[in-house]
Amino acid sequence: xxxxxxxxxxxxxxxxxxxxxxxxxxxxxxxxxxxxxxxxxxxxxxxxxxxxxxxxxxxxxxxxxxxxxxxxxxxxxxxxxxxxxx
Numbered sequence: 001x002x003x004x005x006x007x008x009x010x011x012x013x014x015x016x017x018x019x020x021x022x023x024x025x026x027x028x029x030x031x032x033x034x035x036x037x038x039x040x041x042x043x044x045x046x047x048x049x050x051x052x053x054x055x056x057x058x059x060x061x062x063x064x065x066x067x068x069x070x071x072x073x074x075x076x077x078x079x080x081x082x083x084x085x086x
Contacts, residue, residue, distance in 0.1 A: 007076060008075065010074055012070065012072055016070060018062040018066035019062050023058060024058055031055045033059050033063040034051040035067060036048075038083050043073060045070050048064055050064075
């Protein structure tokens, strides 16, 4: 990959929205999930961590499944792609 400039932060290129868990929708349950992850030098998402584990597994699983599909233009430092945490 070639950077737009030599020092830039990771930039989202594609985001897949999570699917609302069917079981939660049927009973009117709401939820949210906060995640931390690493964007690799090739723009893929790795090392996903759940920051609010008190939320239900259904919301966590749907969020992780969607996040694994996201793609980024990676972070560049001095013109070299490097891993970055988001």
